[in-house]
Amino acid sequence: MLSMRLGPNRQLVATEAEAPRPRPDEALVAVTASTVNRGELGLIGMRDEGWAPGQDVAGTVIEAAADGSGPEAGSRVVGLAEQGAWSQQVAVRASRLAVVPQNVPLETAAALPMAGLTALRTLRLLGNITGRRVLVTGASGGVGRIHLQLARLSGAEVIAVAKAKQLPGAATIVTDPADSAPVHAALESVGGRALAGVISRLLPGSPLVLFGTSSGEPTPLTIYDFIGHENVTLHTYFSYAADHSKDAEDLAVLLTLTAAGDLEPSVAECFALAKAGDAVERLRAGGTGGKIVLLNDSPDAAA
Secondary structure (H helix, E strand, O other): OEEEEEOHHHOEEEEEOOOOOOOOOEEEEEEEEEEEOHHHHHHHOOOOOOOOOOOEEEEEEEEOOOOOOOOOOOOEEEEEOOOOOOEOEEEEEHHHEEEOOOOOOHHHHOOOHHHHHHHHHHHHOOOOOOOOEEEEOOOOOHHHHHHHHHHHHOOOEEEEEOOOOOOOOOOEEEOOHHHOOOEOEEEEOOOOHHHHHHHHHEOOOOEEEEOOOOOOOOOOOOHHHHOOOOOOEEEEOOHHHOOHHHHHHHHHHHHHHHHOOOOOOOEEEEEEHHHHHHHHHHHHHOOOOOEEEEEOOOHHHHO
């Protein structure tokens, strides 16, 4: 089977690999679509030659988990692999797979696992936001767009920080968080000046969730920056530390909303699986406005 691996000089190369051998609690999935996440860009610069990247996966179960858990063979599924999803086949823990409704395309479902779970779980950290004003930075990205829609569905007034002129779920769009009206809560993934700007708009006692630093810039802060913003509650979110026993349950929530038309995961561009290197460079260039999806159209995927 075809599998993208890290080659010499940290370049992605298409290689022929043996089919995965699932553990008893894993299903074997024929991959239709996967996505490129920003976290994987960092891993490509850290992992050893031969490493197989890829976590988001959507496809069809070839072999159900031997322990009887998870979706049956033939099911259309989406989930999170530990690695190796940029391949024609991948073994995925059954507890991290959810069945995809028939009216949701697999390439759309592939945009949900990492981005959707991050958005859903960080939003929950804010508590009840009904009738509250929520500020979202990085709002034009894959996670940000889902944040906007979920926050609106939760009854919040949403302010997005982005260069885009229109975004789903946003009541107001600003290019600098410092230009926002005062807010009751914030979801922040940019860091640097953006984080300082967000803090300057928080009302006293507001929750702030930090889950990224896409700018790569440090944020110099002192206690005096919180005058007028006293008792802010700071939460951090790291996907690797999340409760992954709930992955299937939370993915089902996102899929139900998508099937009903209440949530639209953003697919910015699609690349053939063998062009994963080009997809990585496209994401590095920035400004995609959504998820980069890798498509496997080989008839050998299910062989």
